[in-house]
Amino acid sequence: MSRTHAPRGPSTTPRTPPPTMQIGPYELPNALFVAPMAGVTDRPFRSLCKRLGAGYAVSEMVTSRPDLRDSLKTSRRLNHAGETAPIAVQIAGTDPEMLSEAARYNIERGAQIIDINMGCPAKKVCNKWAGSALMQDEALAQSIVEAVVKVALPQGVPVTLKMRTGWSHDQRNAVRIARSAEAAGVSMITVHGRTREQAYQGHAEYDTIREVKQAVSVPVVANGDIDSPAKARAVLQATGADALMIGRAAQGRPWIFREIAHHLNTGEELPPPATLQVRDWLLEHLVDHYSLYGETAGVRTARKHIGWALKGLPEGEAFRQHMNRIEGTAAQSRAVHDFFSELAHHHPRWPKAVGAIPAEPERIAA
Numbered sequence: 146m147s148r149t150h151a152p153r154g155p156s157t158t159p160r161t162p163p164p165t166m167q168i169g170p171y172e173l174p175n176a177l178f179v180a181p182m183a184g185v186t187d188r189p190f191r192s193l194c195k196r197l198g199a200g201y202a203v204s205e206m207v208t209s210r211p212d213l214r215d216s217l218k219t220s221r222r223l224n225h226a227g228e229t230a231p232i233a234v235q236i237a238g239t240d241p242e243m244l245s246e247a248a249r250y251n252i253e254r255g256a257q258i259i260d261i262n263m264g265c266p267a268k269k270v271c272n273k274w275a276g277s278a279l280m281q282d283e284a285l286a287q288s289i290v291e292a293v294v295k296v297a298l299p300q301g302v303p304v305t306l307k308m309r310t311g312w313s314h315d316q317r318n319a320v321r322i323a324r325s326a327e328a329a330g331v332s333m334i335t336v337h338g339r340t341r342e343q344a345y346q347g348h349a350e351y352d353t354i355r356e357v358k359q360a361v362s363v364p365v366v367a368n369g370d371i372d373s374p375a376k377a378r379a380v381l382q383a384t385g386a387d388a389l390m391i392g393r394a395a396q397g398r399p400w401i402f403r404e405i406a407h408h409l410n411t412g413e414e415l416p417p418p419a420t421l422q423v424r425d426w427l428l429e430h431l432v433d434h435y436s437l438y439g440e441t442a443g444v445r446t447a448r449k450h451i452g453w454a455l456k457g458l459p460e461g462e463a464f465r466q467h468m469n470r471i472e473g474t475a476a477q478s479r480a481v482h483d484f485f486s487e488l489a490h491h492h493p494r495w496p497k498a499v500g501a502i503p504a505e506p507e508r509i510a511a
């Protein structure tokens with residue numbers, strides 16, 4: 146497995162090439178990842194982020210419960226039509242047997258990488274002893290990793306792990322879990338720099354991520370609160386991580402990946418994109434989104450993506466309220482077209498008001 150390089154100091158060496166990255170047999174175009182976010186990082190959003198500079202995308206979590214597999218939600222999540230390789234699917238659950246079965250099921254349906262979720266703090270997940278709750282039971286966590294690796298690796302499918310720094314402030318056991326997972330055969334470890342207890346409160350810390358990076362030799366991905374090119378560079382430097390994962394800051398601003406790539410490459414900042422360009426990206430996203438969700442669900446679920454794009458824009462909130470009452474995909478995309486075309490008259494370049502969006506925990510569904 147090829148490894149990536151720690152960042153060089155920006156003051157003495159302005160150019161920091163974005164690291165390249167390999168997971169198992171898959172060479173990625175760069176080491177900037179879009180985070181799995183349930184209800185957000187669906188196939189259209191993943192494709193959009195990849196077009197705009199993300200080198201890798203992990204799909205939203207898929208339940209390991211066979212009884213839920215035929216639900217419309219799960220079948221949409223399993224839809225990878227037209228997606229660029231590698232297809233990475235995240236699984237979550239509490240039972241090693243069920244998770245290894247989920248891995249097998251997803252591999253049969255095209256998953257090329259299996260990611261185990263030990264990072265999600267959602268009640269719906271944690272009450273069932275899954276997601277980041279698994280970090281409290283290291284033996285169970287280890288059994289799950291071993292069971293999934295046993296199914297996936299012989300089929301040439303790398304297994305990766307996503308976790309937090311620990312269960313609580315006093316129980317930051319990410320390093321121990323990372324070491325065991327590496328010994329069990331995982332190919333990459335992502336660490337969100339918060340404990341489970343923190344949910345999305347406070348700030349991500351990067352010391353634990355650096356400790357994990359120093360403790361294992363598989364690639365480590367740093368995640369948490371990266372919302373600008375400068376922050377990306379700082380997190381790379383603080384952690385020595387092999388790759389960066391960005392979640393909330395890509396909501397409504399999927400071009401953040403190319404901004405970061407450009408900054409790491411050149412030490413300079415890209416100018417904000419043309420407003421008409423952003424309009425066209427959003428309209429393309431909507432076409433793809435409607436094709437996955439259909440007319441009725443498509444209009445409804447597109448509202449949050451449009452809302453994120455509008456955040457902080459002049460007249461954005463008034464338009465968001467108006468747009469939320471529009472029914473019909475044609476009417477919705479026409480309204481978006483007109484709003485952004487008008488905005489472009491006054492702001493030919495994207496007004497730089499968009500930053501990371503705080504998560505609302507109740508939206509973080511499994």
Ligand SMILES: Cc1cc2nc3c(=O)[nH]c(=O)nc-3n(C[C@H](O)[C@H](O)[C@H](O)COP(=O)(O)O)c2cc1C
Binds near residue numbers: 205206264337368390
């Ligand atoms: C709406 C939402 C849904 C999420 N769903 C998942 C998920 O399904 N699986 C997972 O591992 N993490 C999930 N996360 C956590 C993100 O992958 C990421 O670790 C977290 O948002 C921190 O990164 P950020 O500060 O760049 O957003 C979710 C986060 C949000 C905001």
